[in-house]
Amino acid sequence: MSPDQTNLLLGTLDMLILKSLALTELHGLGISRRIGQITKGTFDVKPGSLFPALHRMEEQGWLAASWGESENNRRAKYYKLTAAGRRRLNSETKRWSRISLAIARALESN
């Protein structure tokens, strides 16, 4: 667990989950680890927020879930992006880039 826990901004969790599933399907723990990895340990997503988000996104049609075998032969529920999820990831990425650019500019200006 990173000592420097940054709170997730509202709405960023969805984006991070979508991003973590961009390349391959993953189970819950895998998603959590993948997010830790791609954010270089900045975010550590706990099951308390992860699973509600996964289920919500599944209900919204962005993710599809299925049961499968893990690398060490355990049954696990795998999530993957649907077409809608992929579109969502695209638009979220664009939106986020715009916002972060604008905020960076705002902070640099004097």
Added chain:
Amino acid sequence: MSLFTHLASLKRNLFRRKHAESDLDAELRSYTDLLTDENRAQGLAPEEARRKAQIESGGLEQVKENVRDARAGHHIEMLWRDLLLAFRNIRRNPVFTLIVVLSLALGIGANAAIFSIADALILRPLPVPNAGEIIVVDTAASKLSRYGGSSYLDYVDFRARAKSFQSLAISQPISAGMNSSAVAPGSRPENVYGAMVSGNLLSTLQIRPIVGRDFLPEEDAVPDKFPVAIISYSLWNRVFAKDPTIAGKQIKLNGHSFTIVGVTPQSFTGTDLFFRPEIFVPNMMSAEITADGVDILKQRTYRSYSMYGRLNPGITVAQAQAEMNVIMSGLEREHPESNKDSVAIVRTELARRMETGLVAMPSILGALVVLVLVIACANVASLLMARATSRLKETATRIALGASRARLIRQFFTESAVLAAFGGAAGTLLAYGCIQGFHVLMPLSERPEGPDFRLDMRTFICVVIASAVAVLLFGLAPAFMAVKEAWSAVMSTRSAASASRSFSAVARRVLIGGQIALSVVLLMVGGLFLKSFSRAQNVDVGFNPHHLLLVTIDPLLQGYSTDQASRFHEQLLQRVAALPGVTSATVAAKAPFLAEDSWDLSIDGYTAPGGEKFQDVVTSEVDPKYFSTMQIPILYGREFAVTDTKKSPLVAVVNETLVRNFIAGAGDISKALGHIIRLRDNLPIQIVGISKDSSVGDQLGTPPPPVFYVPYVQQGSSKATLVVRSDAELIVTLSAIRSEIAALDANISPVSIYKMTDLVSQQGLFLPRIVAVLGGAFGFVAMSLATVGLYGVVSFMVGRRTQEIGIRMTLGAQRIQVLRMVLANGLILAGSGLLVGLAIALVAAPAVRSMLVGVSPYDPTTFVAISAVLLAATAVASFLPAARATRVDPILALRHE
């Protein structure tokens, strides 16, 4: 998200909930397993790896709860589950449920009923399109008054001169004998009540006949030429069986043929909330319809019309008023003899209604009902709080297992909502019953008049709102309180029982004390009015109402002329007087409590303070022997005799009050004999007798007004009431009278039949009766609620102190001591409530003084009786739980925690 996926997930969650649940369990378990594997891979021992994984996964229950929350369809699922749980809890506690539902039903039902009273009396808009635009113009005879009718001639001038109105119409109530046997075979002649109107009344009100047509301009212009009538939907339905070809058919009104030209829509019930005319005839036919018809069209002083209009677009009421002021000044200059000082008042119909005294009755009842609602809701709140407290452990356990605060509050709230829904439904039924009751309590009337109480959509909306408010106020607060307490019980190490020893316990005691105080006030009101009611029944009405039968007959309905009618009455009277058992019989145009009329009189030598010569005085046309039959004593002079005929000098009998008010003042009233009184026709009428005051039909206990009696033969009208005093059973006498009527003319049947004692009690005691019934009922309900509440509070206290009572008994306390302790707890609460209630009753007493007959508002017997009843009830309510407390098994009690 597409509708389809949404529905799919809803379906999955609702119909495959079990599956979704086990799926979630498996998923979380696999998560923990994977985490354990990961930990082991990092070199931890298996046990340690598992423990660490479990810690890291956090409370799984909490995670599950959050996941469920996140799901679509979740809310419906939760609602369903909450509802099931609520129903289960409700079924588990039938007594609790019954009390809560009854409390709410009483509060909500009484409110709905009172709303329907207020609705019928003042709130309901006129049944016409755009009712808010309707303007009423009053023509008051003096600048002091805000009300008054208009004369036909004034109206004609207003209509010609006023530019503010797009339309101005008049209407006045009439009654006529209707014979419709030509159109509806087998229908009996009857009196119909209706309105004589200007031809544009319906178009002004934007009412279009559903059958036939409106009046034509010429029907509103040429006197006596166009005998046409428009009938109401109710008459069309009642007499003509909704004959679609009714237009053009002929009926007889007062013996004259009239052609029905139209039928008004069902929704239209007239221009007044209290009078529902069934037939409309144009003003031009006034001579055929009314006794003084010619004068109505020719005399500016016959101010008997109500005036309605709509303003031109863009014109304000103030502008219309200003214009009417100018017109009135003009009329005053042109016709000083009739229009001096008279003023026109322009108001919207609604504004005019709000200025009348009618607002008072619903307000008084409304205040009573709000008290009951407050008591009922306090009771419900206190019961819910008590139950929440008793479920503290359960709640605390659920919190410990991870239920969220919102979830718990929602569940408590759902239970309250279910209770409120039941309460609302029961309340609606109760309101319906009350409204039926109002109809029974209303004074009798032959006319289609009186407030029209209904339980309509608006009342129903009122019920729904009341239920919703009850839920919000009395479900939410205890829910929050319970959850907060359970939380603090979980957070601290205190036991659940001690956690409840806080705000809600005190709040409940205050609520119960307040309830008792309020129910004392209501019981006092009910008690005082009940007593007043029984006193009023024995009030001297100034005549002997027992063994008196009133039979009203109107031969004009059969087309008799006035002369023929009085001959008929004379013959009938002779036959009836000869019947066995009949001791005395007479005829009166207006019998007390049955009908009342007033005439304009000028009394020689008297002018009212405002300079007005004519006084409006209650008048009755009566036959010889009227006073002896009614047993009204004649103090001076004589009553009418057979020698007072059409050709002899005009004579009158007056009552004491008339003499005191207009002739003798405080002096010797016998001086009034021989005094002269005149009607509008200015012929001298000499006073030949002075009668003792007697009631004419006002509320009992009110001082009698001046009354003026004239001989029936000299001034009589056609409709008359036979007043018969009989020693025989009145029902026997009645059937004998019926056969005498039939023997004279088989077509005539009585318009109405009453026993005088029934009339007196129905009409004269209307107000005391309704207040006594309502006050008594409300008071009883309030006391029952308070008693139940007290029972709850004491039981609750016993439950909480079980442990303490156990210790006391272990240490040697006697059962009687325990009993006394618990009983005292309840009675102190009841006693303080009683004292506060009595204090309020004493302070509020003067407010009802004017409505009480022969009872002081401080009546000591009532105060003592109410206190005794209340103390007895509360003693029982406290004794039951106290007795239970003495049966506490010390050992069990100590194990309780």
